[in-house]
Amino acid sequence: MGQITWREVTVAWARPSEQHEFTAADVAAMGQGQLDRFRELSGDRARGFLAGRxxxxxxxxxxxxxxxxxxxxxxxxxxxxxxxxxxxxxxxxVSHAGDLVVVAATAGVVSLGVDVEAEVAAGRVSELGSLFPERGAPDLAGWTRVEAAVKADGRGFEIDPSAVVLHDGPRDVHPRVWSAVLPGRATPIDVVTVSGPPGHVLSVALG
Known part of the structure; x- marks a missing residue:
């Protein structure tokens, strides 16, 4: 397990294949709905669910x-x-990427999103070009920032990814903060790409 903190957000990650202590009984203690969901899953998805919870x-x-x-x-x-x-x-x-699960958490009710992608998936971004017909697909880090912002907004698939505009923040601030403007949302969402698990790109959004 690894962990970092950005502002008041704690981000932690683990590999489901290495998680053996958290069981169905622990899931059941989190609510019947969680146990029902776990029982619908199998294989890697079930292990990922356990590690995430x-x-x-x-x-x-x-x-x-x-x-x-x-x-x-x-x-x-x-x-x-x-x-x-x-x-x-x-x-x-929560975000998943192969044998990795990432969870972001912070106190209070806020707009929070996290997204992680394996660096080996960089070529996949070019496949998303059709989603960005006017300005072209972003790089892998840019894609995770878009995804994190959409998750933080909460409307999910209702938002066209190409409509998310990322305004670059000061380059002398570390980690660098982008301001994500989403259609239909009055206030922007701050997004950063942080140093996370090796071999992965990780972005966190907070509004």
């Missing part, structure tokens, strides 16, 4: 103290338990 529990307990961590991940559109995880007093965001 293990990180969620660790970060939430660190932020608000020990005790039970109940999660609601119902989708706003269909009601299924595959939406972003929510819990009292803490904002969360």
């Amino acid at each position: 293990a990180l969620v529990r660790t970060l939430v307990q660190s932020i608000r103290g020990s005790g039970e961590v109940l999660i609601d991940s119902r989708c706003d559109r269909c009601g299924g338990e595959h939406g972003r995880p929510r819990t009292a007093e803490v904002s969360l965001s």
